[in-house]
Amino acid sequence: MRACLLLGVALTLVCSHPVFAGIVMTGTRVIYPADAREKSVQLSNTGTRPYIVQMQVDGGRPGDGQASDAFVFTPPIFRMEPGAGQSVRLRYVGKALPQDRESLFYLSFTQLPAVTTAEQSGNQLVLAVTNRVKVFWRPRGLTDDAEAIARGLTLRLSGNTLHVSNPSGRFASVRRASLVVNGREIQLAESAMVAPKSTAEWRPSAPVSGLRGARLRLVLVNDYGSDVVTERVL
CATH class of the missing domain: 2.60.40.10 (Immunoglobulins)
Known part of the structure; x- marks a missing residue:
C-alpha cells in the first residue's frame, strides 16, 4: 500500500527511453504470441539505490492513460536493489482479439527511488520516471518480417x-x-x-x-x- 501511495503522489516524468533512470528493460518492444500462456519481461537495476517499480499496460489512447484489464503482471509492484534483476510475468486475460492482424498495447513501468529516513525528514522532490514500450499481440500465421x-x-x-x-x-x-x-x-x-x-x-x-x-x-x-x-x- 505504501508503494502504491508513493507512486501516486510522486511527480512523474513519462519517456520512451530509459533516461534519468536506474531501471532498464531488456529489449525495446514486447512481442506477445497469441498462443503463449505468458510472456516474461526482464528488468535490471543499473543504478546505485533501490527503486520501487510498478507495472501497467494501457491501450494507448491519447490522453487516457488508464490501465487495461486485458493483461495482468506477476508481480505488479516490487522493490529492486542496486544491481539486481527482476523477471515479471505478463499474461493476457482479455477478450478475444482479431486473428488477422496485430493488436497494439503499451507497457509502462514506473520507477520511484526508495526514500531513506533522512530524506523523508527533509523537503525533497521525488521524481518518478515512467518508461513506455509497445506490446504487439500477434496472432499465429503472421510471419512477415x-x-x-x-x-x-x-x-x-x-x-x-x-x-x-x-x-x-x-x-x-x-x-x-x-x-x-x-x-x-x-x-x-x-x-x-x-x-x-x-x-x-x-x-x-x-x-x-x-x-x-x-x-x-x-x-x-x-x-x-x-x-x-x-x-x-x-
Whole structure:
C-alpha cells in the first residue's frame, strides 16, 4: 500500500527511453504470441539505490492513460536493489482479439527511488520516471518480417502527399521515412507506424517540386529493435 501511495503522489516524468533512470528493460518492444500462456519481461537495476517499480499496460489512447484489464503482471509492484534483476510475468486475460492482424498495447513501468529516513525528514522532490514500450499481440500465421512488410507497402501519389498502405496483418514500425531528391534528403515521417490493413498520409517537411521519380528511403524497426533499411523509386 505504501508503494502504491508513493507512486501516486510522486511527480512523474513519462519517456520512451530509459533516461534519468536506474531501471532498464531488456529489449525495446514486447512481442506477445497469441498462443503463449505468458510472456516474461526482464528488468535490471543499473543504478546505485533501490527503486520501487510498478507495472501497467494501457491501450494507448491519447490522453487516457488508464490501465487495461486485458493483461495482468506477476508481480505488479516490487522493490529492486542496486544491481539486481527482476523477471515479471505478463499474461493476457482479455477478450478475444482479431486473428488477422496485430493488436497494439503499451507497457509502462514506473520507477520511484526508495526514500531513506533522512530524506523523508527533509523537503525533497521525488521524481518518478515512467518508461513506455509497445506490446504487439500477434496472432499465429503472421510471419512477415520487417523487410517483407516494407516490400509489401503500396504507395500512391496525390499531389505532394504520399499515401502509404499496409496490406499486411502486422504494424509497420517506421523509425524514419525520407525522400531523396537531387541528392537532398527530405523528411517524410519519424517514429511513425502504419497500422495493419490501413493507410497513412505522409507529406514532405520541405517544399518539393514533385514527388514522382524521387527515391523513398524507409527505415523500419524489426522485432529486435534493429533497423531495416529499404529504398524504392516513386
